[in-house]
Amino acid sequence: MAETRDDLSTADGIWSLRRLPEMDEAQFSQWQTLLEHRTGMALTESRKSFLETNLGIRMREIGCNSYQAYYEQIVSGPDAIVEWATLVDRLTVQETRFFRDEDAFRLVSDYVMTRPRETLRKRPLEAWSVGCSTGEEAYTLAMILNQCMEALALKPLFGVTGSDISKPAITKARSGLFSARKLTSIDKTMKNRYFRPAQRNTVEIVASIRDRVCFTHLNVLDLKHAPMHGVNIIFCQNLLIYFRRWRRREIVKRLAERLAPGGLLVLGQGELTDWHPPGLQRVPSEHVLAWIKRQPDEE
Ligand SMILES: C[S@@+](CC[C@H](N)C(=O)[O-])C[C@H]1O[C@@H](n2cnc3c(N)ncnc32)[C@H](O)[C@@H]1O
Known part of the structure; x- marks a missing residue:
């Protein structure tokens, strides 16, 4: 598996963030199913990069470097409920305003x-x-x-x-x-x-x-x-x-x-x-x- 952790670029001596690898189709489908089952949100293919970005941010925060490991943490880890609550907040669109319509x-x-x-x-x-x-x-x-x-x-x-x-x-x-x-x-x-x-x-x-x-x-x-x-x-x-x-x-x-x-x-x-x-x-x-x-x- 590719190294995915935030990494120190030794060539120029500057800290840089190495991106997580692209999510493969099977992983995307697994996340789509989980999200739709638990929240109703149907994530289309066009929202894949939104999912990758937001999962990536959260995974960096907790030091997790694979989508699969994070998925397992969300469905069966000891802090699954708490972590799910955090993630759902990141993945929902909360845009709103007073007197909107x-x-x-x-x-x-x-x-x-x-x-x-x-x-x-x-x-x-x-x-x-x-x-x-x-x-x-x-x-x-x-x-x-x-x-x-x-x-x-x-x-x-x-x-x-x-x-x-x-x-x-x-x-x-x-x-x-x-x-x-x-x-x-x-x-x-x-x-x-x-x-x-x-x-x-x-x-x-x-x-x-x-x-x-x-x-x-x-x-x-x-x-x-x-x-x-x-x-x-x-x-x-x-x-x-x-x-x-x-x-x-x-x-x-x-x-x-x-x-x-x-x-x-x-x-x-x-x-x-x-x-x-x-x-x-x-x-x-x-x-x-x-x-x-x-x-x-x-x-
Ligand atoms: C775009 S905001 C809309 C806010 C407000 N109704 C408005 O029109 O300004 C959508 C909200 O729906 C919530 N939401 C998404 N899925 C939900 C679910 N399954 N149950 C309850 N709320 C949900 C999100 O957390 C988000 O706050």
């Missing part, structure tokens, strides 16, 4: 504003950000719901849950602290209302919003074990895009089961095509992919 958040706002006032006054509104990454989407939902309650002159009777497979992302989300750079494209009124300057170029979410949002570690492949039921708004964007079509449908079916009658499910544009989830009615919108769960008497 403005049309979708406007739809949420319209949905809340047109609900019977009496219901909003009596029953807490529950929202869920599925695949919430570092929390921006969940906090945005809370801000939108708060704006609605204020506009309706109602008490802020709502809660938002954010869930993600990445534990480090969830820890970051819980902190409620973000780089000030993340606010550059946010409307000034919302910025002043919901963020406070914190230490060293960071901002924190105001307590009135943080108190209404909680975060939990959850793999969408394990939705059957999720304790969420009767949710009014489920927001799941930029997650299903990494999954195969049959799996997207399975997950959407599971999410629909967690919706309250009359509840709203919002996905990302183009994330579900050529299929109509049973029991749901499409919201007529050109820019947002969303459904309402039919009431039992509408079935």
Whole structure:
């Protein structure tokens, strides 16, 4: 087997990193299967170099020099669970931002504003950000719901849950602290209302919003074990895009089961095509992919 460890180049006396050898087809296929089985992510051939780079970085950190040895460590090593948690964080795309899909958040706002006032006054509104990454989407939902309650002159009777497979992302989300750079494209009124300057170029979410949002570690492949039921708004964007079509449908079916009658499910544009989830009615919108769960008497 080729020597692959970080190495001292003796010829010119400068430290250099020797690259890991290219991953062969059998190894790639083994990693593809493992990742898809455990996370749902289907890694295409075009993502092979992404996999090699990220595995390579992690392997260097722990001093491992072969893909096979690392694979064995992940599936059966003494620290397999801990190492898997680290790796999954490195291999998932966590890009996100506050108010990312403005049309979708406007739809949420319209949905809340047109609900019977009496219901909003009596029953807490529950929202869920599925695949919430570092929390921006969940906090945005809370801000939108708060704006609605204020506009309706109602008490802020709502809660938002954010869930993600990445534990480090969830820890970051819980902190409620973000780089000030993340606010550059946010409307000034919302910025002043919901963020406070914190230490060293960071901002924190105001307590009135943080108190209404909680975060939990959850793999969408394990939705059957999720304790969420009767949710009014489920927001799941930029997650299903990494999954195969049959799996997207399975997950959407599971999410629909967690919706309250009359509840709203919002996905990302183009994330579900050529299929109509049973029991749901499409919201007529050109820019947002969303459904309402039919009431039992509408079935
Ligand atoms: C691109 S981010 C999307 C964040 C946010 N929803 C948005 O649209 O801005 C995708 C997130 O899905 C999470 N993810 C990937 N596979 C997952 C799984 N099987 N279960 C739960 N979350 C998963 C990733 O960790 C990542 O944080």
